[in-house]
Amino acid sequence: LDYQHVQVPFEITLWIMLASLAKIGFHLYNKLPSVVPESCLLIFVGLIMGGIIYGLNDRSPPVMDSDIFFLYLLPPIVLDAGYFMPSRPFFENIGTILLYAVVGTIWNVFGIGFSLYGICQVKAFRLQDVSLLHNLLFGSLIAAVDPVAVLAVFEEIHVNEKLHILVFGESLLNDAVTVVLYKLFRSFCEMPTIKSVDVFAGVGKFFVVGLGGVVVGLSFGFTAAFTTRFTKDIRVIEPLFVFLYSYLSYLTAEMFHLSGIVAIISCAMGMKRYVEANISLKSHTTVKYFMKMWSSVSDTLIFIFLGVSTIGENHEWNWPYICFTVIFCLIWRALGVLVLTFFVNRFHVNTITSKDQFIIAYGGLRGAICFSLVFLLPDFHRKKLFIAATTVVILFTVFVQGMTIRPLVDLLAVKRKRESAPTVGEQIHIRFLDHLLAGIEDISGHWGQYYWKDKLEYFNSKYLQKILLREYDQPKSSIVLLYEKLERKHAIELAQAGQLGHGPAHPSFLSSDRTVITDQKLEDTPSHDVLDNMQEILARNLYRIRRTGPAYNRHTLPGDSEPTERAKEILLLRHKSL
């Protein structure tokens, strides 16, 4: 037996195998995932595994190494989130998201830190030696909402798009703040005296970290787009570039102590548009599938390790401190959301209702990032207390809040995602409205949201597309893309119904199956059945969907249907060759 030789890869593979088998197991029981979110079940499995290992070896099971988490497990999830982020709602709400992420996190950190310090002053709890600085440090790592946990829970409850993007965007962007505050307080812990200069340096550092992350991400993103311009002859490695450049952006940002999450998100969002235009259909599918697969594996592993690491001797159970931590987390988050929303609603027409506010406050789940950060703390004698408190908070938020959020969403009748198929007409109207508002803004001399958007589009079409796109002579607007997609589906549907011997000769929606089309008359004999079917087919995806709603779901890619898939591929190829 040469176990030593293969030990490390063998164990890693076994863990991943266990995680995937657990996932299969859950989905076998149909009722279970609807009541209990998957993350809870995975933590539970982890707890069992940890218990078994503890029982067998009689020592603490392997704790998730922070390096492994930050370098290997977190990037795929963030990349997946950033790549499939619907950019239109994101940028429409960017002000609100930034406000929640930055100001909200700072509010939470200081609130939790100070109130816990107040608790420590009470003599009865025997916590005198936990200084203010330590409490603030703890506050900085526990206050941040975790994108992994939020994604895991929110994708199963389909709330309306705006709410989803608010919570989700906030959880992604608050990383910059967390990184700065955590590092700041940690360095303060080691310094003998703290001058006000240091505090200002900290504030300045925040801007550097955030903006630096964006800059790094965008530069890698554009380099990736540029590289894919030349990959026409070696299609096979195209997907690789997407992943390599994103990962590099993350690592580079981490190297410079900038925010890696912000970098990888800006990289993904920046390169998405150009890369998708440059790479082939198959590469596109490959990128999508691989991203989903990796993020799925990471996600599962994180939760299992969370469960495993809970068991063991790493904890010091000081119940008053722990309970107060949980309570303060909830209170401060609720207060923060209330106050910030009050400000937001004064400036925005599109108000955030109180139901939405409740969900935002309640959806502030903590997860694995807090856990890893607490393990990275320098070893001081109260570290185990913090570890215990973090564990309890995470378990509480994931189990209690995660499980109850779905019935609460139903109970409060929160506005749900609008389930409707994308139509060309809608796209046209939205585009029309965009131009109209930009025009009105020009006329009234007001530099508003649409003005900047227009300007950006102009810049994009004039400069960026020339450099980054391979076939510059065919930039296609989203209306045209959507229309082509629908028309392809129509052709396929007709072929399946046996009405087409071959694909239509030229991209004309109507001439293939209509005998007459005059200006005023529309004949409808095959087509209203086809229209009904088309609505069905529109739910299935073939190629470049420009969805008006969030498209990510950890378990399935948008649109999977086995039997028609192959037929579609064949027809698509045939159609393309015409």
Add this chain to the structure above:
Amino acid sequence: TSEQIEHLHRRFKQLSHDQLTIRKENFDSIPDLEFNPIRGKIVRAFFDKRNLRQESDGLADEINFEDFLTIMSYFRPIEMNMDEEQLDRFRKEKLKFLFHMYDSDHDGKITLQEYRNVVEELLSGNPHLEKESARSIADGAMMEAASICVGKMGPDQVYEGITFEDFLKMWQGIDIETKMHVRFLNVDTIAHCY
């Protein structure tokens, strides 16, 4: 508010070169508007008598400041304390403005030709798109509109055009009252035109 009116008045004076009325040519002097693909329609909307709440049809030749304000008022943001009925009226007003922009021959219906016109203008920014594709896109969209508004039609039925009620139905999914507004909060950023 009075601040906003003052700002608009200043802007009006700029555009009209200190005269009392504006004509269509004055709009040409706005630099950024040139790149807008539907600027023809936007400028026409300012002179459209239906939007100016006048009884007649057709286009006015020139508008004064009061008319300018009337048009701008279509883009008011909604206020916090509006009730359902007011919101509904507001929404209808804005949609009517849009409808007039689509319906260029003032007959109260958007015909296939007018719709094609709209799509062609929208996509006119892209020089490489053939007219044929734009036309078929418009046809497809028209068919969708037909299916939303009328449902299943018999083989002999003729779909005349999109009336205002149908137009309302089509826009149901999009919250027009929150999207169609321009915020005049920032009085300082006045773009200059030469």
